[in-house]
Amino acid sequence: MVTIKDIAKLAGVSPSTVSRVVSNHPRISLDTSRKVKQIMDELGYHPNMMAKSLVSKTTNTLAILLPRPAEELFQNDFFGELLRGILTQANRAGYDMLLTTATGEHDEIETVSRLVRGRRVDGVILLSSRVNDPIVAFLASSDFPFVLIGRSESHPDVLSINNDNKQAAYDATQHLIAQGHERIGFVSGPANLTVSNDRLQGYRQALEAYKLPIRSDWTVEGEFLQESGYRAMSLIMSLPERPTALVVIDDVVAFGVLRGLTELGYKVPDDISLVSFNNISLSELATPPISSIDIGTYQLGYTAAQTLIRAINEETIHQKQIIIPHRLMVRESSLTPIKRG
Amino acid sequence: MVTIKDIAKLAGVSPSTVSRVVSNHPRISLDTSRKVKQIMDELGYHPNMMAKSLVSKTTNTLAILLPRPAEELFQNDFFGELLRGILTQANRAGYDMLLTTATGEHDEIETVSRLVRGRRVDGVILLSSRVNDPIVAFLASSDFPFVLIGRSESHPDVLSINNDNKQAAYDATQHLIAQGHERIGFVSGPANLTVSNDRLQGYRQALEAYKLPIRSDWTVEGEFLQESGYRAMSLIMSLPERPTALVVIDDVVAFGVLRGLTELGYKVPDDISLVSFNNISLSELATPPISSIDIGTYQLGYTAAQTLIRAINEETIHQKQIIIPHRLMVRESSLTPIKRG
DNA sequence: ACAGCTTGTGCAAACGTTTTTACAAAGGTG
DNA sequence: CACCTTTGTAAAAACGTTTGCACAAGCTGT
Structure with a gap:
């Protein structure tokens, strides 16, 4: 695997300089930048996302969590359309999507806990309209960026996208x-x-x-x-x-x-x-x-991703319960x- | 964020001991294990996946790559069923799924290159039946674990799942x-x-x-x-x-x-x-x-995930071109x- | 010509794990 | 009881990045 150090050595600069070239740091001279970039191209360098994530504490990944048994969901075209909306917006904003299903009650919390506490993802899109969803409760209490597609009776104040x-x-x-x-x-x-x-x-x-x-x-x-x-x-x-x-x-x-x-x-x-x-x-x-x-399924997904990314970037979201129009x-x-x- | 060091300090042991408790190392005494586990529970500790991945060089994540514009694919129920098969087997084996689409020709290679060379995933499931697919060419030449769902004319020897x-x-x-x-x-x-x-x-x-x-x-x-x-x-x-x-x-x-x-x-x-x-x-x-x-869509996906995981674990795969029966x-x-x- | 700013780069610490090496204590053997 | 093996733990290096701090060199203005 070719690392930032290999590039640095070949280019005769320090690893930090290479890092700055990659991230377009303003104080890098054009000369150095060109030289380093050429060597990166030659060696086919790609930054190790794990190392990057470790220090930046950010993964550029969103999880979409489908609590119901997958079986039921995937039979419904609705789901594909929703996914399409989410993916489109996520990719546009440079995020990858982790697709997760969980079945059992305990399993559910365990899965989301692993992702959230393990810093595997930056945010969660949860598809749920359960009256009382333990995952919603968990996420709400852990103050981790997430958006609910649906409505929760027990937690009406969470960031959510839904229809009327x-x-x-x-x-x-x-x-x-x-x-x-x-x-x-x-x-x-x-x-x-x-x-x-x-x-x-x-x-x-x-x-x-x-x-x-x-x-x-x-x-x-x-x-x-x-x-x-x-x-x-x-x-x-x-x-x-x-x-x-x-x-x-x-x-x-x-x-x-x-x-x-x-x-x-x-x-x-x-x-x-x-x-x-x-x-x-x-x-x-x-x-x-x-x-x-x-019900504007595509837009439901699209808006969910968009809103989640806003929340991750700590933009203030004025309308926390977003309603997608129906027709x-x-x-x-x-x-x-x-x-x- | 609660780390392995926090646990170590509270438990009065070294970080390495905590790590060994987490990974069920055989040479940990029952006493220590219990004590550490209790503290982990109390603090709600979950290992940081990024740090883990960085050193273990493994992400427990599979990418599923859909080269065609998402629009077209998701309208087809076939896709949901395939996904269901993949997810079921992946989750069972403890893998997460990264869902990726790419559209433009250049974009495609860039996306997969980022995932593969950036060590973001351990393997790739590629859905493609293009006669001549540049992604297949790329993956085949990079000797990274991947399985093709479909058939490539230009690369008939790659690991693949298909129908007759x-x-x-x-x-x-x-x-x-x-x-x-x-x-x-x-x-x-x-x-x-x-x-x-x-x-x-x-x-x-x-x-x-x-x-x-x-x-x-x-x-x-x-x-x-x-x-x-x-x-x-x-x-x-x-x-x-x-x-x-x-x-x-x-x-x-x-x-x-x-x-x-x-x-x-x-x-x-x-x-x-x-x-x-x-x-x-x-x-x-x-x-x-x-x-x-x-065409056994579910099984197509299920087998793809299963085979890919085998390939990742470097098991020898006797039949490289797997045919799922039709009816x-x-x-x-x-x-x-x-x-x- | 000199203080002060700007520009470009390097050093080293940090991120949170795993794992190798080392070693002390306890147990077994003759 | 001296030796060897087993058991349990710790210290430290490593994984590949980012980034704050430091500093040299080149400018600017007086």
Whole structure:
């Protein structure tokens, strides 16, 4: 391995001079700089990042922490889009990304602790909308730069990027109401996630605002998986009184819903209308194309990275809870007027 | 920051003893070990990874390098699944993953050079099927542990994980032939990728074997994007003589094909049958579900990580070119017997 | 011509580990 | 009980950087 000392020796200067050439120190003469740079090129020198990090106490690396079992996450296009946003901004700012997943409760803290206390990374992007997330608690108490993508009930004040999920669900529901629906159900995600609860709440508020019935048997809780949506249909559609429209927590779940409905012989949107969330690229390719709330996934990631880097550089961040705007993409799954009865 | 010296001082031992406690050195007395560990717990000590890496010359980090513009890749579910496989195995073996993308030609080499020569990572997983990839050339010449997911024409001997794409395409085509098709087209990817060429070749060999016509206007080159498949349809379906079946390079492209065909008023599989590749989770949710070659994406990633770690540990690897088996998943898009004419 | 500034470079300490060498104490052997 | 082996610990060098301090040489202005 070629080190700064090798370069120094060959160039006839001291290691410190070489170091200063590398970091463009202003007080290096053009002559020396040229000479040293030429030798660096010849030997193919690259600074040892570990040594650099050790003394500078900075790694130019961000961790992205995915607390849920990876299995579940990666099936969702949402995740790729988020990652793309994060990577784009991180790379632009000269940061590398460490991708980490952790499963068990204890494991989680251990992993993040290792990265944070071990000075492996300069900051953490945490993807979590758990009502009460121990990792958030840990990070908040350790005053290490981090940003939360999502919302934590127990720690509402941490730096975070999120959507106005309540409003988004309100909008989605209102849209269905505007199409003439009066019997609207909700296919939700896990109850310990703020994203589920916020959306559920928005849905309920819309129903209330329009004086429509809120029936608890029309709300089904599940996971962010196709299978969940599929199973929800056998539940809901076996009820004596069925909804004519559904708000679905996530596109992938909506695919399952669609499959379930199709198998049960229902047509979308003729028998049942559908609106879901996240607007992944395939939602417009479904048959029929699915109406979905675009939550600005790319921007969510992009902004998270950007904000984190600001925090690392100790810039003052005026708005600690950043909301990315959403937008309802109306497609065929919610367009045909309903048949009553 | 709490260091090994702080622990040493409090425990009344030397720093080296603390280090040995951390690394479970056999010659440490149970007494000392317990005492030191207790103090470590109290102070919340975690070893500084940078310092550790500097002396051990090892980072316990793998880089995954995605040379293509991230945009294109992340839209494809294939990528998430691959990542999942890599992460699972890497984490299991105690490695962190650095996720890197690079776009420009020069940029690419610079990025990988920085990581490799800067001793930032212990090994590289490169996702590339470019016929002639400068990064492969660089890595091969620098004798740094790396594994290629894909195949390089110019460097066939490097450690690599791949599918038998030729055979897979042969199988796909043969399946269509078995369904009675005699006029079969091919929607391909970029011509500078071995994956495109291999599949194209397998497709052609199958046609030859069954003495069916190979018509060059039934082969359309494109990208790994929906849009590509969509555009290919306006080309192919405007020909005076049209195929009755298509082999499509990738599921996402197949979604575009499906959309194109639907818009042009063709029914799948009644008018046109479809078989594609990669078997992403949504291919069975399309309408109709798309027949696809499962290439064992998860296993591709898992094996890549596993093999790379072996290479890092300097185990001898007997099989340098590893082939992950594929399997045709027959679904509705290729099942109905054709209408001739 | 001399004090004072500017410019360019070197020395050496520091970052937090690991690991080699050394050595004292304890245990085993004849 | 003298010797050898084993066990447990400490001291110090090394890993490859950065950076504060020092200082020589070249300028500037009076």
